[in-house]
Amino acid sequence: MLLLHIHHPSSLAPPAEPSNPAQRFDETTPFDQTTPGPHRPCRSRLNPWQSLAPQTRILTVLLLLLAIVSTPNGEWMIWAIYGLGVLSLLLVVRVSGRELLQRLAVESAFVGVVLLGTLFREGGTTLWQWGWFRITTVGLVVLGSVSCKALLSLLLLNLLILSTPVPVLLQALVALRTPPLLVAILASMYRYLHVLSEEFRVMARAAAARNLTRHPNWYRLVVGSMIGSLFIRTYERGERIYQAMLARGYRGQLSRSELPPPGRRDQLALTLVATFALLPQGLLLLP
Numbered sequence: 001m002l003l004l005h006i007h008h009p010s011s012l013a014p015p016a017e018p019s020n021p022a023q024r025f026d027e028t029t030p031f032d033q034t035t036p037g038p039h040r041p042c043r044s045r046l047n048p049w050q051s052l053a054p055q056t057r058i059l060t061v062l063l064l065l066l067a068i069v070s071t072p073n074g075e076w077m078i079w080a081i082y083g084l085g086v087l088s089l090l091l092v093v094r095v096s097g098r099e100l101l102q103r104l105a106v107e108s109a110f111v112g113v114v115l116l117g118t119l120f121r122e123g124g125t126t127l128w129q130w131g132w133f134r135i136t137t138v139g140l141v142v143l144g145s146v147s148c149k150a151l152l153s154l155l156l157l158n159l160l161i162l163s164t165p166v167p168v169l170l171q172a173l174v175a176l177r178t179p180p181l182l183v184a185i186l187a188s189m190y191r192y193l194h195v196l197s198e199e200f201r202v203m204a205r206a207a208a209a210r211n212l213t214r215h216p217n218w219y220r221l222v223v224g225s226m227i228g229s230l231f232i233r234t235y236e237r238g239e240r241i242y243q244a245m246l247a248r249g250y251r252g253q254l255s256r257s258e259l260p261p262p263g264r265r266d267q268l269a270l271t272l273v274a275t276f277a278l279l280p281q282g283l284l285l286l287p
Contacts, residue, residue: 054175061159085276086156
């Protein structure tokens with residue numbers, strides 16, 4: 001799922017080349033040599049969310065995600081409270097509504113496949129039945145609950161990605177002492193994803209030029225062949241790129257760049273978020 005958040009149709013094009021030739025790089029340059037310099041935003045000109053340190057933003061989203069996914073099924077009031085909180089955060093950050101909806105549309109296509117499996121659950125009153133397929137009240141409750149969790153989680157993750165550059169998020173993960181191997185995997189995925197997308201576009205354009213996609217039966221076969229060919233190319237190229245990166249000084253982890261240290265504002269934000277995440281859970285203790 002993280003792959004969908006980082007990789008979006010609007011970001012398929014490769015990044016623009018810098019004006020300084022010394023800053024140009026090829027696909028074998030280590031990731032930590034191509035990331036931006038110190039992240040020092042002018043806090044006086046930013047909204048409250050962007051004035052927080054990147055580490056604090058990640059922890060804030062993780063706290064809210066933990067509270068959302070740990071809520072039992074059928075607790076609609078609690079999810080309504082969390083939904084108002086997420087909506088308020090979106091208004092504060094002022095993310096692009098169009099881009100947010102585009103991302104949700106792409107991600108919902110994958111999440112919807114999982115949601116369909118939660119509908120056909122045993123238990124409760126049977127509302128509709130056709131052969132082996134049966135929709136019950138329990139299935140509807142589970143479907144609605146998982147849908148609420150998925151929607152709120154996707155909104156939070158998209159908020160984090162749209163408001164913070166990915167290289168800065170990777171540096172924040174390093175500062176939070178995330179396992180170096182996990183950070184290296186995410187960095188490589190982010191760095192080379194547009195390369196794979198461009199190769200897939202080239203193969204699709206070549207297939208269309210040869211009229212191989214006109215017939216529906218051929219289209220499925222051609223797409224399957226392109227995916228297999230892309231996998232083989234990726235496997236073969238990965239070893240060559242890794243050896244080239246090692247020759248250029250890559251040691252398997254990102255070098256730490258200077259990030260704004262968390263201050264009192266960050267501590268206050270984490271305290272408020274933790275309180276907001278825990279208070280609705282207290283409704284579960286009420287008789």
